[in-house]
Amino acid sequence: MADSQRSDRSSRPVVKTGKLVRSQKIIQLSPSDTRPPDIPENSEAPRREHATPTRSHTPGHLSTKSQDRRKKASDLALRQRSQSLNQSHPESPKSARSPGVHSGRGTPRPENPLSPPVTNPNAPPPISQSMVASRPLNIRSTSAIASKPKPEGVPSPTPARVVTPAQRPTRGAYIPFPPLPDPKTAPDVQPAPASGMYWSRAPVSGASHTSLRAHTTTLIGSNIYIFGGCDARSCFNELYVLDADAFYFSNPFVCGEIPVPLRAMTCTAVGKKLVVFGGGDGPAYYNDVYVLDTVNFRWSKPKIGGDRQPSKRRAHTACLYRNGIYVFGGGDGVRALNDVWRLDVADTNKMSWKLISAPSSSSSEDKTKPKARGYHTANMVGSKLIIFGGSDGGECFRDVWVFDVETLAFSSVHIPLSYPRLSHTATIVGSYVFVIGGHDGVEYSNEVLLLNLVTMVWDKRKIYGQPPKPRGYHGAVLHDSRLIVVGGFDGGEVFGDVQVLELAVHAYYSQISHFSIDV
Known part of the structure; x- marks a missing residue:
């Protein structure tokens, strides 16, 4: 034996x-x-x-x-x-x-x-065995301080996995958590009352990250997944994860069929997966669909079914409703678009496209649907898609449209006083749409506009603290009663900061907890 x-x-x-x-x-x-x-x-x-x-x-x-x-x-x-x-x-x-x-x-x-x-x-x-029980064998030391010295001539163990520089994206130095500001040199700002909203810059730490514009920011749980975008020189296909509670950046290793560098694409959360569509880089435009599994950080590029597929585009919008991602507008490099497509994502391994609303002819003025546009915003409230602003390359729009995905009908919203915007962000908070920044056709803005979805009237509120610099092409998500703004561009500088807008309950929350949009 x-x-x-x-x-x-x-x-x-x-x-x-x-x-x-x-x-x-x-x-x-x-x-x-x-x-x-x-x-x-x-x-x-x-x-x-x-x-x-x-x-x-x-x-x-x-x-x-x-x-x-x-x-x-x-x-x-x-x-x-x-x-x-x-x-x-x-x-x-x-x-x-x-x-x-x-x-x-x-x-x-x-x-x-x-x-x-x-x-x-x-x-x-x-x-x-009891004679040697007092001398345990093969005990590993987990302390880097009290580790056992390695005998001379004994080679170091080979790591279980070696990643070459070509396999892993370039990472910069670690960013430590910044120290608290000195009260003598801190900015002199008004304290916010109990019911006031408040701007501040988030003290981030963790992996170093590049400044970005025209990227995507998508929330899953308490993590903000930041993908793609560009700086002043080039586009990227890197993925950053920002912990929205600790404001800690990480740059995880990803594998699979990684997308090409992209900007002005869309990224939609479907469960624990991210679905990326379209985008471009310079003169290149795409209509590809990529899926990232945020559990194992593996990219895939599944085959998409359907009789037709949307044209290549960027600067469009995408919103999820009942296992379907609804894509509206954008531009293909030649003209602006106003068609609506539905991507069935009930099974992300067997997705398919369907045309919901055909594009209008560029030579006709169709009053039943919005003008073709890109760099607008769209938010899903129930079965209604709220579309605001954007541009066709010549005009900066200020109109608001509602598309009912159940009846497939557009409705124009008449608002006496409105504000032109493009490359802004729009986030649903209660019964309001919070619009942050963007370009008004003349200059970049750092204003916060509130669209009351019950009365369909624009509103402005006093905000305390130190507002961020004017910007567009940034990202914004709502987490824990905060609007978190990442990156952006002011026409000269690309930003890498994270700004936080604290939302006081009395300042933003509607007294109507259940509402419907009637237009």
């Missing part, structure tokens, strides 16, 4: 019954042991009689390679310790040992492992 079984049972007592009951190995008895009366002193015990196996040695696991591997280091230590004890034992002369391999209990093991063991009456008693 293998040594692994011998060393494990060296501490088992001899069963003193009418017969010597054997386990899965032959136990060597010392002269001092009392033999059962029906077994002669020089005879061997029957081999086919076994003791009841313990839980750790159930049938089917005897002498397996997996056990041999686990006990190899332990058996080696036992044999070495047994040899050192036997050499110093006065009752174990060298002449009593055969040239076989030492078994670790004073009795040599023959070269043939199938031969019976040689009984040596002068052998010392077997070494039990």
